[in-house]
Amino acid sequence: MPAKVRYGVIGCGMMGQEHLRNIALLPDTEVTVIFEPDAGMAAEAARHAPNAVFVDTLAELLKVDALDCILIASPNHCHVPQMEEIRRTRPLPLLVEKPLFTDPKDLAELDSFKSTYPAPVWVAMEYRYMPPIAALVEQAELATGGIKMLTIREHRFPFLDKVGAWNRFNKYSGGTFVEKCCHFFDLMRLIMKAEPVRVMASAGQDANHKDEIYDGEQPDILDNGYVIVDFENGARAMLELCMFAEGSRYQEEVVAVGPQGKIEAFVPGPGRFWPQELGEPPVPQLVVSPRSPKGPRQIDIPVDPAILDAGDHNGSTFYQHEGFVAVVRGEKALPDVTLEDGRRAVEMGLAAQQSARTGQAVSLQPQSLSSVAC
Template structure:
């Protein structure tokens, strides 16, 4: 009988607890140790996995000899320093939450880190593992005949409150187009199959957070953005982000078009936010619309309710961990590389520069 894979988790706020609930659904895996400096969040994590040890420091967790892998879910600006500590002290297989970094100066550190880290690293781009998006990716080339235009629209709720309000400030989060949108830039590269060459954006803080002030410092995160991206193979991508549209039926809407036709994926937001008076939450859909013969074909992509209830990302966190466990057990390879994570952040940072300066940026 195969022994359980034991996770050490660094950071157990809202997203860390989602990871824990999904790990609890996996066969042959469990959380063995947690480092979470906030007492309230640590106790909440302990309630999810009572047998996990609470560690008083990152170093204490890394010095344990019973861990098989690590999961980093700390605030964004802490990722690079913690990666450096992990590499020096106990470089186990690592699932690293996005974004990898927030400061452009850290890109060089991560490129060097990529060459020296001795164990597999998987960057946690959960959106890849939403079942409707997986179906979309599997079918996109056949449906389109080669993507020429890709549009990603996210109409959603505002940023949630986090411990210490760290996500209210660009210096901590990297900015909205990094913190929120690196997922979408990663999807663009994956779906189009090429790297970006030019990016242009218009974005700002229009509705949310206008009057938010923390210890005398005004929140500077954005809630509105359009981003256009040219890719090396001639395809074009566009992102539309609105973070004051929580009344929408679907939270993410992705469409790709090519000479043969169009394919769309429609993904609802977290079920816990769906108004109960409207009945059951909507189910994800994938729609294929060929040019010839005309006639959209719609398929619903349901997710197991137990998996759906374990998080806010349409089941993707669970399916990501299934694949990551294969890496830890030595039967698989990381599907989202450190370079994928670097490129997604770089796209977000350049998009923010473009919006701030009012001009296109090249890679």
């Protein structure tokens, strides 16, 4: 068990820097080496990890002795090849940002990786750890008497600027339902405790990035849509995404309903985007509404301000790293979010992309999963 958990970090853009700020809050952890090829992002990362060594390649990072685990926070399409290089060279415990992969062509390599990688791999699904959503997950079965309907709504700001505008294009990001929404498909499986069998989607690019051109190409990502998912246990879930609704009081709303009642989680967006003239940002809430006796019960679930200020995900990145460090130390047996969880969330996103494009429902029977097209 290492006295101090030493991270190597691949990618220090916006999300990578959030990881750095949260690692800095954890006791007995440090970032020892960073691979970030963009000079501007590297300079910013140095502010958050002043003692880290910066290297020019992943190969150089893997040669650093003072290393106990690796965080991958690079652009989506880089994840699988970087995981494979780590497997071949120095297989350490991994925390891999979502989405795990972006293209069905990656599946064979991912399956080979899974069968041969000797160290634990945790797929970063921060939304599981948002305190109001974690409370909903814990209480949903009792509050509902068994979930029959689940609705997840995210009304938020457009995609932020990333290095090289990679998040503006399906070919790099996997598409909006993969890049942005694999979080929500992961939550659906977690909350339902069941596997999806069919995905139906309607979506479009109606407001955002339509007047932008990068290297002669116009962004092709979706900015709004609905996705309905049927589950093997007969329950159903719906995602409602709108990325031109940043005026909302809450950014995420999760609602689970069953024969005994309803439970809701309300999560505000990043505090740095809340208008100062409106006062303090909203407090996250959990609302439990039984059918009998009628009457909603509202519970505020505030987050420690220091943890809240370290990122844009309602403190969840900190709690996620707490769990990952426990795995690295051997204090926790298994990752909360496995390679299989990461794979299934992306497959659901790819199916939603396909359904939105074709207007047809997509089956997710086991034998058809590998044939889902981008």
